[in-house]
Amino acid sequence: MSYQFITSATLPTRHGEFDIHIFENEDGQEHVMLTVGLSVVEQNKDAVDVLTQKQDTLAERPIPLVRIHSECLTGDAFSSLKCDCGPQLNTAMQAIQETGYGAILYLRQEGRGIGLTNKIRAYALQDQGHDTLDANLMLGLPADARVYDMCSPMLAHVGVDAVRLITNNPEKVAYLTAHGIDVVERVPLVVGVNDMNADYLATKRDRMGHLLDKEFNTAIHLNK
Numbered sequence: 001m002s003y004q005f006i007t008s009a010t011l012p013t014r015h016g017e018f019d020i021h022i023f024e025n026e027d028g029q030e031h032v033m034l035t036v037g038l039s040v041v042e043q044n045k046d047a048v049d050v051l052t053q054k055q056d057t058l059a060e061r062p063i064p065l066v067r068i069h070s071e072c073l074t075g076d077a078f079s080s081l082k083c084d085c086g087p088q089l090n091t092a093m094q095a096i097q098e099t100g101y102g103a104i105l106y107l108r109q110e111g112r113g114i115g116l117t118n119k120i121r122a123y124a125l126q127d128q129g130h131d132t133l134d135a136n137l138m139l140g141l142p143a144d145a146r147v148y149d150m151c152s153p154m155l156a157h158v159g160v161d162a163v164r165l166i167t168n169n170p171e172k173v174a175y176l177t178a179h180g181i182d183v184v185e186r187v188p189l190v191v192g193v194n195d196m197n198a199d200y201l202a203t204k205r206d207r208m209g210h211l212l213d214k215e216f217n218t219a220i221h222l223n224k
């Protein structure tokens with residue numbers, strides 16, 4: 001799948017001002033990148049200029065703080081307590097503004113890539129007592145259908161080839177590393193833990209390999 005940059009603009013938020021960049025794939029699926037302190041690499045410069053710019057970037061710039069966030073309409077927009085997505089997104093936006101240098105890659109892979117309708121079907125099975133993983137499998141769907149191949153071209157657009165990645169999911173680290181992005185640090189993000197999502201987080205920890213400890217604390221606890 002190839003991804004094309006479409007357009008960008010400034011976006012003031014309650015966390016501070018971001019630049020918002022839209023990318024599209026051949027199927028017309030839109031992905032979004034919010035950036036702070038990152039400049040678009042000028043595509044039309046000749047190879048020497050681009051190389052010099054890259055070397056300048058490596059020499060002078062800190063490693064940007066980056067969050068790869070998968071769309072969760074219920075958590076991001078409706079403040080659902082069934083997951084931790086809303087607090088994760090807000091905390092990451094705030095942390096990136098505080099460092100002044102980084103990006104949110106907001107990937108339109110709702111419901112770990114199975115789509116909103118199937119996620120709500122899975123929620124209906126969860127209402128009957130099944131966990132987040134079994135609910136997907138009972139629907140004949142993969143536990144996690146996401147891909148991350150859009151991340152390299154999105155990051156390349158702003159000249160980023162090394163990141164401090166905000167995540168508890170080792171698959172994201174592995175995917176980026178295998179696709180030429182240097183993950184120099186993983187920054188854990190444990191926020192928004194509540195009575196309604198404790199089982200969901202435990203399933204991610206115990207059955208899906210997420211790097212969460214027994215008490216849902218990690219070395220860096222960005223609790224807001």
Ligand SMILES: Nc1nc2c(ncn2[C@@H]2O[C@H](COP(=O)(O)OP(=O)(O)OP(=O)(O)O)[C@@H](O)[C@H]2O)c(=O)[nH]1
Nearest residue numbers: 070071072083109110111112119122132167168169
């Ligand atoms: N299928 C399904 N998707 C869910 C469910 N709860 C949340 N999601 C989706 O899961 C995605 C977020 O993924 P998570 O597994 O929570 O976390 P992650 O992004 O892999 O890892 P972190 O970087 O640590 O947040 C979003 O696309 C949500 O819509 C659920 O019960 N079933």
Ligand SMILES: [Zn+2]
Nearest residue numbers: 072075083085
């Ligand atoms: Zn969610």
